[in-house]
Amino acid sequence: xxxxxxxxxxxxxxxxxxxxxxxxxxxxxxxxxxxxxxxxxxxxxxxxxxxxxxxxxxxxxxxxxxxxxxxxxxxxxxxxxxxxxxxxxxxxxxxxxxxxxxxxxxxxxxxxxxxxxxxxxxxxxxxxxxxxxxxxxxxxxxxxxxxxxxxxxxxxxxxxxxxxxxxxxxxxxxxxxxxxxxxxxxxxxxxxxxxxxxxxxxxxxxxxxxxxxxxxxxxxxxxxxxxxxxxxxxxxxxxxxxxxxxxxxx
Amino acid sequence: xxxxxxxxxxxxxxxxxxxxxxxxxxxxxxxxxxxxxxxxxxxxxxxxxxxxxxxxxxxxxxxxxxxxxxxxxxxxxxxxxxxxxxxxxxxxxxxxxxxxxxxxxxxxxxxxxxxxxxxxxxxxxxxxxxxxxxxxxxxxxxxxxxxxxxxxxxxxxxxxxxxxxxxxxxxxxxxxxxxxxxxxxxxxxxxxxxxxxxxxxxxxxxxxxxxxxxxxxxxxxxxxxxxxxxxxxxxxxxxxxxxxxxxxxxxxxxxxxxxxxxxxxxxxxxxxxxxxxxxxxxxxxxxxxxxxxxxxxxxxxxxxxxxxxxxxxxxxxxxxxxxxxxxxxxxxxxxxxxxxxxxxxxxxxxxxxxxxxxxxxxxxxxxxxxxxxxxxxxxxxxxxxxxxxxxxxxxxxxxxxxxxxxxxxxxxxxxxxxxxxxxxxxxxxxxxxxxxxxxxxxxxxxxxxxxxxxxxxxxxxxxxxxxxxxxxxxxx
Numbered sequence: 001x002x003x004x005x006x007x008x009x010x011x012x013x014x015x016x017x018x019x020x021x022x023x024x025x026x027x028x029x030x031x032x033x034x035x036x037x038x039x040x041x042x043x044x045x046x047x048x049x050x051x052x053x054x055x056x057x058x059x060x061x062x063x064x065x066x067x068x069x070x071x072x073x074x075x076x077x078x079x080x081x082x083x084x085x086x087x088x089x090x091x092x093x094x095x096x097x098x099x100x101x102x103x104x105x106x107x108x109x110x111x112x113x114x115x116x117x118x119x120x121x122x123x124x125x126x127x128x129x130x131x132x133x134x135x136x137x138x139x140x141x142x143x144x145x146x147x148x149x150x151x152x153x154x155x156x157x158x159x160x161x162x163x164x165x166x167x168x169x170x171x172x173x174x175x176x177x178x179x180x181x182x183x184x185x186x187x188x189x190x191x192x193x194x195x196x197x198x199x200x201x202x203x204x205x206x207x208x209x210x211x212x213x214x215x216x217x218x219x220x221x222x223x224x225x226x227x228x229x230x231x232x233x234x235x236x237x238x239x240x241x242x243x244x245x246x247x248x249x250x
Numbered sequence: 251x252x253x254x255x256x257x258x259x260x261x262x263x264x265x266x267x268x269x270x271x272x273x274x275x276x277x278x279x280x281x282x283x284x285x286x287x288x289x290x291x292x293x294x295x296x297x298x299x300x301x302x303x304x305x306x307x308x309x310x311x312x313x314x315x316x317x318x319x320x321x322x323x324x325x326x327x328x329x330x331x332x333x334x335x336x337x338x339x340x341x342x343x344x345x346x347x348x349x350x351x352x353x354x355x356x357x358x359x360x361x362x363x364x365x366x367x368x369x370x371x372x373x374x375x376x377x378x379x380x381x382x383x384x385x386x387x388x389x390x391x392x393x394x395x396x397x398x399x400x401x402x403x404x405x406x407x408x409x410x411x412x413x414x415x416x417x418x419x420x421x422x423x424x425x426x427x428x429x430x431x432x433x434x435x436x437x438x439x440x441x442x443x444x445x446x447x448x449x450x451x452x453x454x455x456x457x458x459x460x461x462x463x464x465x466x467x468x469x470x471x472x473x474x475x476x477x478x479x480x481x482x483x484x485x486x487x488x489x490x491x492x493x494x495x496x497x498x499x500x501x502x503x504x505x506x507x508x509x510x511x512x513x514x515x516x517x518x519x520x521x522x523x524x525x526x527x528x529x530x531x532x533x534x535x536x537x538x539x540x541x542x543x544x545x546x547x548x549x550x551x552x553x554x555x556x557x558x559x560x561x562x563x564x565x566x567x568x569x570x571x572x573x574x575x576x577x578x579x580x581x582x583x584x585x586x587x588x589x590x591x592x593x594x595x596x597x598x599x600x601x602x603x604x605x606x607x608x609x610x611x612x613x614x615x616x617x618x619x620x621x622x623x624x625x626x627x628x629x630x631x632x633x634x635x636x637x638x639x640x641x642x643x644x645x646x647x648x649x650x651x652x653x654x655x656x657x658x659x660x661x662x663x664x665x666x667x668x669x670x671x672x673x674x675x676x677x678x679x680x681x682x683x684x685x686x687x688x689x690x691x692x693x694x695x696x697x698x699x700x701x702x703x704x705x706x707x708x709x710x711x712x713x714x715x716x717x718x719x720x721x722x723x724x725x726x
Binding site (some may be wrong): 048049050071072075076077081082083084087088090091092093096097101102105109141155158162 | 693
């Protein structure tokens with residue numbers, strides 16, 4: 001599904017990613033862990049198509065298409081979703097209006113008519129139930145005045161509505177209490193199918209207790225320095241990132 | 251900010267110019283011209299004298315200099331002050347209308363009925379200065395409602411006009427109001443009798459159409475005791491190279507217990523993206539509230555090269571209420587200095603001001619508002635909120651709030667915010683599959699929501715599209 005080969009990325013001529021290669025197949029869950037400043041968010045932003053990054057080398061393919069040729073919205077239309085680490089506020093635009101616009105723009109890109117209101121409302125109701133969300137959410141301005149946890153839950157709600165092929169969760173667990181974390185994990189596990197894939201970016205392993213990854217990659221100083229099973233996450237938690245630094249130094 | 255730059259550089263798509271044969275007076279202004287205008291319109295002697303007096307007052311006045319706008323002053327002797335279209339062929343169907351024009355209407359989501367009205371297929375347009383007919387007239391007549399052109403009102407309802415004209419905006423009020431009083435061409439008159447709730451929204455469309463003729467509209471709305479009326483005013487203008495002066499005067503009178511809701515969508519030619527051409531819009535709008543009455547101004551301002559406009563309320567009667575909801579969009583080299591005055595004279599008077607300014611390109615957008623609480627205005631309340639949104643880094647947003655309080659029981663609140671459409675917001679929308687133009691539309695309409703929601707339904711939809719079009723232009 002997603003093939004990243006030897007990706008080098010700079011910001012203002014400072015190299016951030018220094019040769020990342022990663023392949024995600026459908027049905028898989030990958031986790032990327034790493035200390036602050038290792039390039040985790042850069043990687044997710046580059047996959048999603050944020051500008052201001054210079055791709056100096058390497059390729060990203062999604063289902064055989066060259067992603068680097070496509071705009072952010074075209075990538076979204078292909079089924080790539082990013083759950084933002086810091087979701088933005090859009091005052092005056094309700095959660096319902098925003099998700100309706102997003103769904104219909106995605107449908108438009110596929111040559112489909114807008115989703116009938118009845119169907120949309122039904123889907124919204126189901127997803128809100130899944131994520132234990134209150135109805136009052138729907139009429140609130142997008143992310144405006146939301147608590148950290150509410151913002152993250154709203155991201156997962158949008159994920160569940162858009163049903164992407166590849167979902168990237170950028171530090172979705174930060175700022176979540178244990179109950180919210182469980183709900184988010186439940187959502188992700190329910191949405192998981194043999195046809196889609198998840199890339200979970202996190203600093204801590206606690207989210208991985210609830211969403212069990214097939215692969216764990218350790219990102220350090222712009223490179224994937226270690227890949228393993230979920231046990232790697234546990235080892236990291238136990239020994240800390242210094243352990244990796246030592247290992248890499250060898 | 252490359253995306254924003256691209257989007258804000260698109261041009262006004264709605265300039266169109268219909269050549270009409272016009273009966274036009276020579277340029278310039280003197281007492282003879284005014285007598286000529288008055289005679290053309292078959293006005294009674296008192297009206298002619300009223301105009302002449304206004305002209306004499308105007309000659310003693312200076313153009314106001316205090317607004318935050320820069321422009322080349324119009325040469326008032328180079329303007330032709332009257333143009334009446336010769337009767338033109340009435341069109342039978344929309345098929346006879348220029349398809350380009352129809353496309354524009356479709357983009358703005360204007361209903362077929364309104365398209366007909368705008369293109370002169372069926373009914374009443376104010377084409378330039380003379381309004382030919384007025385809608386719903388018979389239906390309204392049954393209720394005793396008078397809704398007609400100002401010219402007709404002067405002839406047919408002289409007593410009413412004479413009683414109220416110039417009582418809210420006197421001829422001495424300001425330079426442009428005096429000029430308008432001397433030469434006003436036409437406009438609308440509306441009278442709602444006691445206790446009558448006007449069942450339809452009254453609307454008139456204005457068009458500036460004749461090269462070099464300034465347009466001087468005069469509108470007078472009188473809501474008698476306990477009555478209600480909602481009045482809509484909307485405009486488009488043809489694309490022109492030279493500046494067109496527009497100096498309208500609107501007077502509203504809400505008698506005891508009456509309510510007037512006055513909504514405007516203004517989309518006049520703003521000039522090209524280098525700042526050439528465009529309409530100069532110097533408007534005086536003011537309402538007088540008697541006891542227990544209410545006046546609500548809602549405006550969506552997207553057009554004109556220069557906007558100088560402060561729809562105001564004089565809250566004379568006890569318990570009267572004034573409201574001002576405004577969205578002003580400026581792009582390219584547009585300049586807007588707009589806001590309101592809430593003059594609290596009576597007890598328990600209340601006012602609300604919600605102003606949303608959106609600036610893009612190299613434009614300058616100023617809010618200027620006065621809240622004045624007079625010595626008798628016990629327990630007066632005001633709430634003002636002025637929000638500015640900037641697109642790109644070459645435009646300006648300014649807020650000039652003036653507060654004068656002469657009664658210690660008054661409560662006046664003012665809030666102001668400035669925000670920027672961020673690339674982060676746009677990327678967030680893009681990531682959800684929403685293209686940039688649609689994203690800006692969403693963000694801007696969210697920002698302006700509190701004001702748009704005050705507009706009557708059909709108008710609100712049109713206004714939403716207009717906001718998008720003003721900032722994007724390249725739709726379709």
